[in-house]
Amino acid sequence: AQSVTQLDSHVSVSEGTPVLLRCNYSSSYSPSLFWYVQHPNKGLQLLLKYTSAATLVKGINGFEAEFKKSETSFHLTKPSAHMSDAAEYFCVVRANTGGFKTIFGAGTRLFVKA
Amino acid sequence: DAGVIQSPRHEVTEMGQEVTLRCKPISGHDYLFWYRQTMMRGLELLIYFNNNVPIDDSGMPEDRFSAKMPNASFSTLKIQPSEPRDSAVYFCASSVQMNTEAFFGQGTRLTVV
Numbered sequence: 221a222q223s224v225t226q227l228d229s230h231v232s233v234s235e236g237t238p239v240l241l242r243c244n245y246s247s248s249y250s251p252s253l254f255w256y257v258q259h260p261n262k263g264l265q266l267l268l269k270y271t272s273a274a275t276l277v278k279g280i281n282g283f284e285a286e287f288k289k290s291e292t293s294f295h296l297t298k299p300s301a302h303m304s305d306a307a308e309y310f311c312v313v314r315a316n317t318g319g320f321k322t323i324f325g326a327g328t329r330l331f332v333k334a
Numbered sequence: 335d336a337g338v339i340q341s342p343r344h345e346v347t348e349m350g351q352e353v354t355l356r357c358k359p360i361s362g363h364d365y366l367f368w369y370r371q372t373m374m375r376g377l378e379l380l381i382y383f384n385n386n387v388p389i390d391d392s393g394m395p396e397d398r399f400s401a402k403m404p405n406a407s408f409s410t411l412k413i414q415p416s417e418p419r420d421s422a423v424y425f426c427a428s429s430v431q432m433n434t435e436a437f438f439g440q441g442t443r444l445t446v447v
Contacts, residue, residue: 252433263338263425263438271433310377320432324377 222247224313226325234333239283239298241328243311246292253294254312255285258327264310270294281305306332338439340426346445352414355442357426358407365432368401368411369425371441377425383409384432416446 227242245251252271256264268279275287285296294311311325339358347353359366367382381391386403394401398417403409413420423443427436 254435256438261443263440264427266435266437269435314433316433322379322436326376 222249222251222313222315222321222323224311224323224325226309226311226328228328229326230329230331232331232333233301235303236300239296239301239305239330241296241309241311241330243294243296243325244292245294245311245313247313247315249315251313251315253285253287254314255279255283255294255296256310256312257307258310259307267296267309301330301332303332303334306330338426338428338437340424340439340442342442343440344443344445346447347416349417349446350415351446352412353416353420353444353446355411355424355426355444357409357411357439359409359426359428360437361407363428363430363437365429365436366403366409367427367429367436368409369427369438370422371425372422380411413444416444418446421445 223246225244233239254269255267257267258264267283268277268285270277270287278284283298285294287294308327308329310327314322341356364385368380369377370380371377378393380393381401382389383403399413401411423441425438425441427438429436
């Protein structure tokens, strides 16, 4: 069975401070993992993806994520938050379980204070 | 490429009416997905197509929902009759392969009153 858990429904940071959005997954198969961002009234945009290559993945807008198999985690980080980063972030796991299944996390809303 | 294009962006309709949502995937993408997003249930996969053929429609909530993909560049999601609980944002997405990233449209915000 597959599942994905985003550990925080809301995260609030000050502009210029680091961002950490946590994601844990469960999969019996080698998964692909993705982070998407959704700005208000917009569609989802891919930030980065892990597909069994390098465990540290760099994405757009300065975000990166590290795949840690031993911890079944795929946390999203950014060294310095910008006001424009305020949005909702989704962690997604996809695996071939005899047919591909895609599971979205519940989302983490990031607030950035000036 | 202009990305995945959905229309309309907003739809307000009365209960009992038929609603048709439209999607144009990215050219060359063989997979097309329809999702529904609500506050209560988050993002749910309703159905997906591969090469215009519906593969998995287990997420379609009721028989009132139907989806078609008559050709590689167009898909529709129809609700007939619509109900207030169908109010949500409906997203269409497409991808080259099943295990590659999906590109999402801007969504259609449906309100059924």
